[in-house]
Amino acid sequence: MCIAMSSNLKKFSMKYYIHRMLISERMIREGTIKDFDIIKRIEKRLFGRFSYMDEEIREMLNSSITLIFDDKGYISFFFEDDSCHVESIGVLPGEKGKGIGRALMESMEKICRESGKKKVVLEVREKNFRAIAFYEKLGYRRVRLIENYYIIKYRGSRNAYLMEKYLS
Template sequence: MEILDIKVRKIEPGDLFYIAEIEEKVFGLDAFPFYYLFELYEKCRDFFLVADYKGLTIGYIVSCIENQSLHIHSVAVIEGFRGKGIGRMLLEETIKLAKSMGIEKILLEVSTQNTVAIALYEKFGFKRVGMRTNYYADGSDAYIYMLDLKENNSQHVR
């Protein structure tokens, strides 16, 4: 598979069902229910991006503006496509979109055990700013990360 075959694009009608399916497969008990994803979509569809591989939705990033910051709610890539830079591509496009709209901060939660995601966020300049205890269904914790777009002017990280 060539990375060039993957396109990051804004959500299209019908993509929400694939996002919900991937969400459930990747996050299990911690998956957002369809109705919640739909509510976010109704409010913030401009910040829903999908990774498309030859017409197949293989990943997504779901974000929404809250309190003058962009909150990344969920990022996932289906098994078999992980480790190929797709999460990086989705995050990079989200940061570009936020900057183009004058957003100054991006926030997200990430499992304290998800070292791959934490490493990716830190490469982009995200800083750990807090913790949410018992955040996940199994009682595990999440770190809160923030990217200050006024301070971080890098376009992307490789």
């Protein structure tokens, strides 16, 4: 069956394909301790005073796999038995909706798959509806609610969903 496409749709499809190719192949690199300031800046913009402390960022960079997207976003994850565990992901507020988060997640999943891992797990704050919708769109499902997962000094705690996706 042949489906006819308008020239506008063809242009959009090609533009989308080129955009995806550029995102996934040219702008993502492995993070190192030299990226401390980039991650700190992203964390501060996203979480303010609740962002990771300096020592936590250093530990993450030294003990996890971190991917950096053109200084606009990052993802950190580690291997755990037969799975990959997303420790943190962040995209600068002005860059959201441009495919950066998706590109980071897809790159992480590719590394996990190529390393023989069966699934990816992550936690997300129960009230972070935008992030939950993002993960569900990528094929993740809510496994269970974890009460008091995030302990916030002087502000109580927050629940989180454990989410997972099996890799094919």
